[in-house]
Amino acid sequence: MTVDRILPTEEAHDLLDLTRELATRELDGKADDYERRGEFPRDLLRTLGRSGLLGLPYPEADGGSGQPYEVYLQVLETLAGSWLAVAEAVSVHTLACYPVHAHGTERQRKMLPDMLGGELLGAYCLSEPQGGSDAAALTTKATRDGCGWSVTGTKAWITHAGQADFYNIFARTGGEGARGISCLLAEAGAPGLHPQTPERTMGLRSSPPAQVVLDNLHVDADHLIGEENGGFRIAMEALDAGRLGIAACAVGLGQAAVDYAAAYAKERTQFGKPIAAFQGLGFMLADMSTQVSAARALLLSAARLKDAGRPFSIEAAKAKLFATDVAMKVTTDAVQVLGGYGFVSDHPVERWFREAKVLQIVEGTNQIQRLVISRALTG
Template sequence: MPAERLLPTEEAAQLIELTREIAAAELAPRAARAEAEEDFPRGMFRLLGRSGLLGLPYPEDAGGGGQPYEVYLQVLEEIAAVWASVAVGVSVHTLACYPVAAFGDDEQRERLPELLGGGLLGGYALSEAHAGSDAAALSTRAVRDGDSYVITGTKSWITHGGEADFYVLFARTSDEGSRGISALLIDGAVEGMSAGPPERKMGLTGSTTAELRFDGARVPVTRRIGAEGQGFPIALSALDSGRLGIAACAVGLAQGALDEAVAYARQRVQFGRPIIEHQGLGFLLADMAAAVESARATYLEAARRRDRGLPFARQASIAKLVATDAAMRVTTDAVQVLGGFGYTRDFPVERFLREAKVMQIFEGTNQIQRMVIARHLAR
């Protein structure tokens, strides 16, 4: 059954209904095959773009949808309940647009309608093989040469790597630790940049993840976002919002698993009655429902703080931690409810379980989220 939502406006309710229609008619029939064939769903992003769903949390005068994060995240959740790779892609695209919207100069912000219009897809190039959780240790360099930066190095685990039309790249412009990192807006086809082969992943196989390799790529200085050396705080600010996106994706994934488990338990008969009427299964499903709704309430609280201009970094880390741990637990239990069928690829809960695991890893592992929360508590 669909999630029950308390939405702030009639327009928001219409957006949710539109998203559900697209999910049922366009995403659901394609998801399983695309994931099995590791087929990047670029056409689905174009469809969502034409439907106005790729720029929801940005101002209308910048080409966005003018929606609060509270609404955008629930749209994202509806997509994730059907196809997590697409939902994560929308979240990453939104993350990639944030530095330009929040820190870009007037000329860069003039590009926002193009970035948000639905025809382009963005990527966020922060992580490196030896600088994942410790992002301040990144080593990709951008050396000033006249009116350009010359970039050398390798980025790892980049969602949409080799597929995106633009990236926000974080590179070292000095040796001053976290103060020596700058943010650059680069085109996806810039000369001197190449993508490695897609990673062979456990889940989210429809979402391309690859290395980006830079061998003397030149990027105009005018593409630097913010001041030189301001890249690390820009990256952290973007990740606060990005973690809410992943929290919503995780809740959507868990909701999809719960829906499949409930539907199966209603029709599967054992010992003369549907298994949902057996207390052991009924209580398991009740715990799954409680986990999903609790996680949803947690990310919505953080989103509402963001929408009101209140500090939300701690709440975003809590939401990411709670929601992704819940998704792992709920998808595992969904497989258990379906028994042997749940362990086969004939039912989507097996895929949901594989997809849930990475939610605990990217956008900052859940161990990092605990560190962030503890540091806030210590202040």
């Protein structure tokens, strides 16, 4: 089903049409093969980048497309409906470009056209094996070595590890807590930067995360992004926007599950009529569709706040929480609609069910989102 869109410009409508065309031509029908082989679709990311889809929310002067977040998120939703791993890769890459865009020096910003054009793929190295949600407690350490920094530690759950061309590395350069963290930019292949074997994941097997071991990695002094010990603020700014990206992926996945389940229910007959005609199942489909629409509305409301330059972090947390919980619920129900056929890999709902789970975890678990929202309410 094509969802009716109210977009701010005719250009945005054209962009969404282009995205649908690219998704149909380049993504549809390919996910299962890549997932089975555990192969990352790097060339597809380059294709999307050369089509202008990897720099959508960034200014044209930097090599982006200058689109509002409201539009960018609907593009992500469309991509996620065809192949979640690709949409998540676009979201993570967009997140990884943020530090240089918002806080980079003039020299660092010269990389933006290649970053936003998809020639350079980014990774965002914040989490650690013992510190995911408690990012301010990270232990990766960067010490001055005369002409820059020497970085030692291990990062965990890094999307694009081993695939990325540049890595944002958050490391401790000062005292304990959030005020002692800096953001450093490292290039792939640098001595001392060692991506590890990809994790064996439940879903997103064509884009599995991996640890990145940093063994006396040298980072030149001019690769410090922003102020020394000011990296935690950069990390949190990027994550606010990144949560909207994951919410958009969840909405796209949920919409795909609704559409597939409804189409199946109209074709599958039992007791002489399509199973969609049975009220118990029809009401389930109605609830699934309503939940996805509600998640989309919450997501776009948060995006409009961001586009207007107003505070949006709490609304981003709400959107991420609600949309990813909805994706988990809707994909579970889609499996139920298909019955036994939903339990086998012949139908995509089995994969979508597995993929939905990770969306409740990445960019801050949904328990952390509830903590953020509750603290905002109670002070």
